[in-house]
Amino acid sequence: MSDTLDSTEPGPTPPAEDDVLVRVENMVKYFPVRTGGLVRRTVGHVQAVDNVSLSIPRGKTLGLVGETGSGKSTLARCVAGLIPVTSGKVIFDGRDITNLSHGAMRPVRREIQMIFQDPYSSLNPRRRVGAIIGDPFTIHRTASGGERKRQVQELMERVGLNPEHYNRFPAEFSGGQRQRIGVARALALRPKLIICDEPVSALDVSIQAQVLNLLADLQRDYGLSYLFIAHDLEVVRHVSDSVAVMYLGRIGESGPVGPVYSSPRHPYTAALLSAAPAADPDTAAARQRIILTGDVPSPIDPPSGCRFHPRCPKAQAVCSQQEPQLEAKAGDAATHLAACHFPVEAGENLAAAGRSELT
């Protein structure tokens, strides 16, 4: 990215234990690949999330970026307890909530809510908005009858919907309004964590800003923490305090937004940043794009060593043999971690390196 960015922002000291709302420790999620037919044999595993650790401080936003298929959504669903994890731990508010039973998970669900990507698919078309937003109250028996209606209308007003539209169907709302309904539903139980799974990628750019601002307002007013998943790097920079970059089920780089965006250490992060569209044509023209070769390998049979090595312009023999550890590189703050044997140095021209080694 451009050098004018404030890269001197000091990395915050590692948060104390009770400041961390969510801690994910060595999470692994493999999906079995089975043959069809009567006798099902497991022939392999999709390694959707492989040994991922991260933490979300209270009242802060962690952005999670990565290409389609990098395991972002799987990670989110594991944290939300929607799918069981293969191994590893999810610590929420000091409690281990890994693979809790449906009953034991119920009280936790009040504190972890989700906002979904598709505002069309995430609202039941046959139910009225009042019933959809009122669901959390009904399921957790926190309010009923007139009290529920009052609370639902209050929520609708809070997210910028007309409370009189209580009796309408989702089809009668626009995409942005529908996403507000989703936000109201997630907000109903006053959760501590909201997992936003690409909440704005289905929306028009002008609407994106409105929804993002709404999310920021709510964070300020209610002290919410967000796990914010997106593939739009600019959106992530706008909303996040820190960011984690995923590639093929692993975290390649993580740290506070400023340092990661201004001086990416992992070649993949650098490539992603160089590929992001810039609004300013001069910046766009001056920028050197790093063109990665090939496609993302299959997560069923990921590359050995560093998973990025077949596409990495800086790859050497050791990259295919030894898995790099996620650690702070020389000169970086302790919170800026990268998993790379040959971290990118400031001013290094990766685009050129890529071209020369491709021949």
Add this chain to the structure above:
Amino acid sequence: MSITGIEVAGQDAAAGEAALDADAAKIEGRSQWQLTWRRLRRDKVAMTALAVILIMIVLAILAPAFVSLTHHPPNIAYPNTGEDAAGNPVGPGTSGFWLGTDGTGRDLFIRILYGARISLFVGFITTFIGVVAGLAVGLMAGYFGGVVDTVLARFTDAVLAFPYVVLALALAVVLGPSLTVIIGVISFFSWAAIARIVRGQTLSIKEKEYIEAARSLGAGPFRIMIFDILPNLLAPVLVLATLYIPTAIVFEATLSYLGLGIQPPTASWGDILADAQNFFQTSWWYVVFPALFLLITTLAFNLLGDGVRDAMDPRTERVLAAGKGRRRRRGKRQVLADSDESDMAPAVGGS
């Protein structure tokens, strides 16, 4: 019609509160059922069919009233007035028998009305049982998947593959023919096709994000099935149910015709037709009238079912919305499977 009743049942109690609230009623969005009903009302064929069905139901309910009018109870034979010298039935209009008499000199019209009671009762009750069972089996198979699905789906396939007339005959022989056996047998063969369609729809609906949203709120599987999946299934199931009633009526008539259903002297359309075949050369009315009632009733249900299916076709709505006026009823396939389609249809809100 019961359409509005289904709608209320399909939603939260919230809808009930809303109805009380006058302000809320004014801005209430138009539900899918309201739109369907508006479209159905414009369908002359379907509305005629609905009228015929309602008349048939009223006739069946009022059968005792006609008895007191004609003084001919259904099971009393009138050898003197109801049979001619040769012992054959008398024709329509003779001696106060509006549609003539049957082979033993009983009032054919009264017997047809009492037969309608049996036919409609069997038709509705077996369809109701079939729909409830089909929904339960289909929802569980589709939602739970895995072993539950394998067991239920294979059982469904087995029932569908069974030669049902043979089983019905065997059961009737073993258990003895009775109304209960008839209802049991017809219900048993009605649910499977519904279950299969419900299962398919459930499989596609459960992948929607709103199901995941419900799970993330902490909703259990049965709450999800009833509140989140079922409302999306009511439209296709309603169409199926309307088309199942005539099938059940014909099935009952078939079994009775074969002597395995309702036992004499209780009147049933199948029984009457079975007896009538000995007289069809001499007494045309004996065959024609019960057959006509059977035909008109089943035809009316089928036409109504067609109309309901068309009324739920989202593409019909587009044609109407675009102001093209007349809609083309035929040659249009339903896209009930794609429930999202219908929701994208321009909803003329009440704002």
